[in-house]
Amino acid sequence: MNKYIAFDVGGTKVKHSIIYEDGTILEKSHYSTAVTDLNRFLFDMVATIETYKSAHHVCGVAVSMAGPINPKTGYLESDSAGNVACLRRKSLKLLLEDRINLPIEVENDGNCAALAEKLNGNATECNHFICVTIGTGIGGGIYVDGKILHGNAFRGGEFGFMVTQKAAIEKEIWHHNGATSILVNDYKKLKGLGKDGIVEGQTIFDEAKDNEEVNQLLENWIGYVSVGIYNLAVTLDPEKILIGGGVSNQGELVGSIKRKLEGLAYWQDFSVPIDICKHKNDSGMIGALYHFLTRHGSGICSCGCF
16 A cells, blocks of 8 residues: 655644555654744755655655645745744745655645545545634634535635624634633633643533533633534535544533534524544644545555556
8 A cells, every 4th residue: 555754734843654545644753843944844844754765665745734725736825824934925845846756735734634534534424524623723624525615715614714703802703712722711811820821621621510610611612612613504504514623532522512503593404413523633644645645646656656
């Protein structure tokens, strides 16, 4: 079975792996991201690729990264989006192709999360589904009629910019009321904790069982999450909506969201199954691989070696 190199470029670290074409990861590691230094960023990535090439026969390189990315050219179509400043208004694909002598494809990380679920996750049988990733912000991917819906300017799936409430301007968009980071920040304010303190989502869910104030805070947050999901369901009418991100590890989350949705007018007319993503931290790399395979095909090594 053919092997590939996959990267998931984040603002803090770059995850990388050797991955088979069925999405099985053979080995993986990570290194720190050179966010503002393009030469260093490219040096680190090329060095990682060459190390893998010396130990494995690989057929291509697949990359997941944030921002509005042209999936054909790998160009990041923004001066401000994305979490790696040195890649803005640049094509990582073009920057790397001449250096590594391998085909390379680049796709948005939210879209990759959806593609990972389509390849071998919880949407393998779906032809029309939505993946919502909830973390520091909210993003995701829309899979329609056998492909990702990229949109006119490659901003399809930027769910976090939906206006989901008008009561407080600072929490108007979904990024600012439904992201896990917002839940954590509100919890810190409630408990009088400093901004730099580390609080895990599990802590909040556990404390909410015995503390009414924390429970109300959590209920409000789940309400915001549910409003966004409702809007996606009534707009796109998918077969399924999958929830990803670290918070999806909370076993009671899906049940709580369903309870909130059932209290919204007309949900019974638009009700769709809600589930969690199968893939967690590896979704970017697995989805990037699937994007590569849709561009080059599977079963035949796209580097032309056989």
